[in-house]
Amino acid sequence: MRFSVPLSAAKNYFLGFAVACIFLGSGLYFFNTDKTDEKAPLTFLESLETENLTTKKVSLTKFNPNDLDEQQWINLGFSERQVATILKYKSVVGGNFSSKEQFRKCYAISEEKYMELEPYLLLPDHAKKSNSYQNYVRSYSSGRTYYSAATSPKKGLSIPEKFDPDAYSINDFINLGFTEKQAISILKYKNYLGGSFISKEKFKECYIISEENYRKLAPYLLLPETASGNSFEKKTFTSQTSSHEKPAVTYSQFDPNTTNLEGWKNLGFSEKQAQVIINYRDKNLKGSFKSLEDIARCFVISAEKFEQLKPYIILNSQNLNNRNLPNPPVTINSPPPYQNAKTPGSEETKTDFTKTDLNKITFKQLIEFGFDEKSAASYIGFRNKLGGFVSAKQIVDTYNIDRDLAEKLIATAPLSTDNIPKYALMDAPESWLKSHPYFKYYADKIIYYRISYSDEKKFFRTMNIKPEAEQNMRLYLK
Known part of the structure; x- marks a missing residue:
């Protein structure tokens, strides 16, 4: 069967379809155009x-x-x-x-x-490092306060004239340009030395004072350059030089707990040194020397001077309240107590030095070996302060010793180091640090820095200790 579609209907259908396609195509075109122009959102x-x-x-x-x-x-x-x-x-x-x-x-x-x-850009390439950010750190574990101060004041130093730092107060140091806490630390260091800076050399070792500031202060300090032995009296900074020579010192027996300023001066110390000894006795030791070791630890009494005084020292606790009279020296010709003459019939026994430990050899045996009293006293005094020799070089380098005899003794006698006390920096007693010749000038620094650091390498890096001093310290470290 054949179907026929009227022409008018077909025409309408075609036109409708064409219009629909036009609308659909237009819609798709405009829709795609909008999407193309719209970008994905950016982060x-x-x-x-x-x-x-x-x-x-x-x-x-x-x-x-x-x-x-x-x-x-x-x-x-x-x-x-x-x-x-x-x-x-x-x-x-x-x-x-x-x-x-x-x-x-x-x-x-x-x-x-x-x-x-x-x-x-008007800016530096890199930020400058600041040294003023260190805070003052306090440790209350031992009932004491330690300060970590910037090593240079915030302001520049203002030094109007020559001055004696021993006579300066906190306000005086502040007026120089130091902060209040730095001034307090400087005075604490002076008290630690016994009440006097003694010399420019010791003043420089105060860790609060930077190298740069010391160079500015040095020309104005009314202090001697170095503290050498017991002859480091302060110089008189005048245009005239003194023509007086020191009189020869003679000794008599004396009680260091009753000796006053004049008494110590009569024993060969300057007025400043005598005052330091009295301050050390009255303030640091709370009024009296309890033992010979207490006297030997006094900063201004060298090992040599101590050995000269030792035979005449009498510690008499009954005289502690009688300090009004000086002890003027009396010239005596009799030998000190340890040099008593031999009793009749006594025979001197010779020492076998090949079996005598260098850390146990006595004053008398050193004299027997050939040393004079001065060398023997220096040997014993330095050994006692160290707690014992660790190396033969320490013996040869001992102040006032006869080097040739020392080398001969070292070649003859053995050196045992088994019983020498050694510590780690973290647990070393404060008293040991402050009395040991190799540590005492850095004791306060060590006590402070071990609050902050537990690594021994950081200790030495941070404290800027000289290589020679570090080498000496390590001899007595575990």
């Missing part, structure tokens, strides 16, 4: 980078980014959102950019933009 960092890359070139002159306001940042080619980020970053780093390096780290500034601005 925050991508948008910042895009904004940086698309900013217009601006005319640049040298500028300090810390001085710019929001509009000036926009004038440099940044968007408002980038400017907000930069200003927020600036506040986070303390309110100012300290260097180009820090400015570069702001993530709102692309690498390309930074390279464009870098030649015009």
Whole structure:
């Protein structure tokens, strides 16, 4: 069967279909056009980078980014959102950019933009390191306070004239340019030395005073250059030189607990040294020397001087309250107590030095070997302060010793180091640190730094100890 479609119906159907296709095609065209123009949303960092890359070139002159306001940042080619980020970053780093390096780290500034601005930035390349950030640290574990101060005052030193630092108070040091806490630490160091800086050399060793500041102060210090033996009286800084020579010192028996200023001067000490000894006795030892070791530890009494005084020292506790009278020296010709003449019939036994330990050899045996009293006294005094010799070199380097005889003795006698006390820096007793010749000048530093550090290597790096001093210290460290 054949079907026929009227022409008018076919025409209408075709026209309708054509119109529908036109509308559909137009819709698809406009829909695809909108999607093509619309980009995927960018992340925050991508948008910042895009904004940086698309900013217009601006005319640049040298500028300090810390001085710019929001509009000036926009004038440099940044968007408002980038400017907000930069200003927020600036506040986070303390309110100012300290260097180009820090400015570069702001993530709102692309690498390309930074390279464009870098030649015009009025900032240093890197931030300067500051030495003034150290805080004063207190340790209450032992009931004492230790300070870690910056090694140089915030202000420059102002030194009007020559001065005696022993006579300076806290306010005097503050007026020089030190902080109050630094001034307190300097006076604590002076008290540790017995009440006097003694010499420029000892003044320099105060760890609060930097090398730079010491160089400025040194020409104005009314102190001798070094503390050598017991002859380091302060120089008189006048145009005239003294023509008086020191009288010869003679000794008599004396009680160091009843001897006053004149008495110590009569024993050969200067007035300043005598005052240091009295301060050491009355303040540090709470009124009296309890033993010969207490006297030997006094800073101004050298090993040699102590051995000269030792035979005449009488510690009499009954006389502790009788300190009004000086002990004038009396010239005596009799030998000291340990040099009593031999009793009739006694025979001197010779020492076998090949079996005599260098750490146990006595004063009398050293005399027998050939040393004079001065050398023997120095040997015994230095050995006692060290707690024993660890190396033969220490014996040869002992002050006032006969080096040739010392080398001969070392070649003959053995050296045993088994019973010498040694400690780790972390647990060394304070009394040992402050009395040992190799540690006492660094004792306060060590006590402070071991609060902060547990690594021995950091100790020596941080304290800037001279290599020779460090080498000596390690002889007595575990």
